[in-house]
Amino acid sequence: MSDLYDCREAFQRTLVELAADDERIVAVVNDSTGSSKLGAFGKAYPDRLINVGIAEQNMVGVGAGLANGGKVPFVSAASPFLTGRALEQIKADVAYSNTNVKLCGQSPGLAYGELGPTHHSIEDLAWMRAIANLTVVVPADPIETEQVIRWAASTVGPVFIRISRMPVPAVHDDDYVFEPGVATRLRDGSDVTLVTCGVLVSRALEAADRLAEEGISARVLNVPTIRPLDRDALLAAATETGGIVTAEEATVHGGLGGAVAELLSTEHPTPMRILGVPGVFAPTGSTDALLTRFGLTAEGMAGAARDLVQARVAA
Amino acid sequence: MSTTTNSPTADELRSRAASIRGRNLQMVQAAGLGHPGGDLSAADIVTTLYFSVLNVDPENPEAPGRDRYIQSKGHASGVLYTALAQRGFIPEALLDEYMAEGSPLNGHPDRNKVAGVETNTGPLGHGMPVAVGCALAAKLDGASWRTYVLTGDGELQEGSNWEAFMSAAHYDLDNLVVIVDRNRLQQGARTEDTNGLDPLDDKLAAFGWAVREIDGNSVDELLDTFAAVPFVPGKPSAIIANTKKGRGVSFMEDRVEWHHKVPTPEQVEQALTELSA
Ligand SMILES: Cc1ncc(C[n+]2csc(CCOP(=O)(O)OP(=O)(O)O)c2C)c(N)n1
Numbered sequence: 001m002s003d004l005y006d007c008r009e010a011f012q013r014t015l016v017e018l019a020a021d022d023e024r025i026v027a028v029v030n031d032s033t034g035s036s037k038l039g040a041f042g043k044a045y046p047d048r049l050i051n052v053g054i055a056e057q058n059m060v061g062v063g064a065g066l067a068n069g070g071k072v073p074f075v076s077a078a079s080p081f082l083t084g085r086a087l088e089q090i091k092a093d094v095a096y097s098n099t100n101v102k103l104c105g106q107s108p109g110l111a112y113g114e115l116g117p118t119h120h121s122i123e124d125l126a127w128m129r130a131i132a133n134l135t136v137v138v139p140a141d142p143i144e145t146e147q148v149i150r151w152a153a154s155t156v157g158p159v160f161i162r163i164s165r166m167p168v169p170a171v172h173d174d175d176y177v178f179e180p181g182v183a184t185r186l187r188d189g190s191d192v193t194l195v196t197c198g199v200l201v202s203r204a205l206e207a208a209d210r211l212a213e214e215g216i217s218a219r220v221l222n223v224p225t226i227r228p229l230d231r232d233a234l235l236a237a238a239t240e241t242g243g244i245v246t247a248e249e250a251t252v253h254g255g256l257g258g259a260v261a262e263l264l265s266t267e268h269p270t271p272m273r274i275l276g277v278p279g280v281f282a283p284t285g286s287t288d289a290l291l292t293r294f295g296l297t298a299e300g301m302a303g304a305a306r307d308l309v310q311a312r313v314a315a
Numbered sequence: 316m317s318t319t320t321n322s323p324t325a326d327e328l329r330s331r332a333a334s335i336r337g338r339n340l341q342m343v344q345a346a347g348l349g350h351p352g353g354d355l356s357a358a359d360i361v362t363t364l365y366f367s368v369l370n371v372d373p374e375n376p377e378a379p380g381r382d383r384y385i386q387s388k389g390h391a392s393g394v395l396y397t398a399l400a401q402r403g404f405i406p407e408a409l410l411d412e413y414m415a416e417g418s419p420l421n422g423h424p425d426r427n428k429v430a431g432v433e434t435n436t437g438p439l440g441h442g443m444p445v446a447v448g449c450a451l452a453a454k455l456d457g458a459s460w461r462t463y464v465l466t467g468d469g470e471l472q473e474g475s476n477w478e479a480f481m482s483a484a485h486y487d488l489d490n491l492v493v494i495v496d497r498n499r500l501q502q503g504a505r506t507e508d509t510n511g512l513d514p515l516d517d518k519l520a521a522f523g524w525a526v527r528e529i530d531g532n533s534v535d536e537l538l539d540t541f542a543a544v545p546f547v548p549g550k551p552s553a554i555i556a557n558t559k560k561g562r563g564v565s566f567m568e569d570r571v572e573w574h575h576k577v578p579t580p581e582q583v584e585q586a587l588t589e590l591s592a
């Protein structure tokens with residue numbers, strides 16, 4: 001078993017490092033210093049950790065104002081409250097106003113499994129993706145998280161970064177460089193493509209291994225940028241493999257699967273399976289139990305891929 | 316006037332609160348998750364409400380004329396579930412399934428799964444507006460039931476509360492009572508070191524509420540104060556209940572880490588000993 005990493009650690013380590021060379025970098029939190037792992041940042045730069053208290057709308061607005069004043073704010077809170085509570089601030093003050101705010105949604109998806117649907121952040125991808133002028137990124141491992149934070153700090157413009165809490169193995173090499181809007185082909189394949197992001201990428205690689213044993217050649221695409229989508233990589237996958245399985249730690253409505261379906265249905269109709277939380281409020285349960293329940297596992301993805309391949313053979 | 320059929324004495328309420336605290340901690344320990352600090356600070360308030368003040372009926376939890384209790388600080392589900400179980404709304408055995416896979420006892424209460432829960436809370440700052448709506452509905456019907464809402468103090472940093480405070484005064488909702496669990500701690504630090512609330516009494520008064528400040532861990536003071544509602548006819552009533560987070564367990568009291576720290580079985584044993592003393 002390979003080592004597992006909490007991407008929040010890479011987030012905070014990178015931010016502390018960047019802040020040393022760039023005085024404009026500040027962090028804005030909602031009583032979430034601990035859950036954002038920003039204790040070390042606060043120790044190193046006490047004046048630059050702004051804790052507005054339990055007030056997410058205020059937090060995002062304050063972030064926009066800090067950006068207006070020349071700062072580079074990383075606004076960091078549990079994703080359900082950041083995206084849900086402050087949705088209009090994100091739309092109007094950040095994206096529409098085009099302010100240089102870095103929204104960091106922590107512990108997203110099913111990370112807070114036992115705490116129930118108020119704390120499950122499965123709508124965030126759909127909500128964020130619906131907003132114009134907002135880049136939406138979901139890093140898959142600590143290496144990608146670090147890359148994305150570095151890119152966000154050095155690029156002017158609004159971005160939403162979804163930072164996972166569930167421990168995951170590294171799926172990228174140390175020399176990986178993140179580019180916005182670019183998907184990476186982690187495994188080549190010709191029969192079907194597994195398209196995923198975030199904590200499910202390592203599971204997709206495992207699914208491809210299982211499928212290979214059965215003689216099915218599965219391509220694995222990591223799509224860290226949900227918006228803008230890597231059209232070329234997806235159209236190539238559709239053309240070359242003829243079947244697409246998407247999987248995300250989010251509702252099946254309007255996230256990665258939705259984005260891919262919008263693209264392919266208009267430009268290159270291709271059989272698809274969309275895996276995620278199927279439009280329900282999930283029961284209580286551990287993250288792992290819930291991921292298993294909704295088929296967000298290597299076996300779940302392999303099963304969907306098998307389905308697509310068999311349907312094609314039958315046709 | 317809201318009463319239950321056989322009102323317990325203050326001593327009975329105190330031992331009820333101790334029993335709720337102990338069971339609550341066992342649940343948190345078994346689940347490996349929970350918010351014991353905020354459970355315990357609110358235990359006397361929740362006990363007094365359920366066992367003496369609220370006109371509610373476990374046999375008929377949706378009776379239209381019932382008093383409404385809205386626990387805005389949904390993270391303190393442990394104390395709510397324990398009180399609901401001991402008051403007969405849900406089986407006591409269900410408490411063993413706190414946050415277990417597929418259990419109705421989510422980390423934050425779900426009204427569609429648990430009898431007696433009025434609204435689904437968990438994101439802070441939702442209870443007050445819903446409570447204003449409940450109180451307005453009663454006024455529109457000329458009904459006598461009351462609405463009680465419990466908020467955290469850190470929670471009052473959410474602006475939605477203050478929008479609702481204004482509405483409540485604007486509509487003269489003297490059938491509405493807010494109890495602020497003023498334990499002076501939030502998740503990561505003291506409220507006054509995070510985004511200060513003081514002077515909270517003046518703020519609430521300026522928003523049009525009749526305000527009383529009491530020891531929120533004193534059953535006697537709670538009983539007296541609830542009996543005086545509405546404090547001023549025509550105004551909503553606010554109780555600033557000064558409490559201690561983790562109240563009743565020496566090593567938890569007023570310590571920020573117990574917001575969501577989970578006690579070991581040995582710590583639960585020690586807590587039970589202290590609570591039964
Ligand atoms: C909208 C929202 N933001 C953040 C949180 C995370 N959170 C849960 S409890 C808590 C602290 C609450 O403090 P307080 O209201 O004082 O409650 P108590 O001290 O009674 O536990 C925080 C920040 C949340 N549940 N909802």
Ligand SMILES: [Mg+2]
Binds near residue numbers: 467468469497
């Ligand atoms: Mg508090």
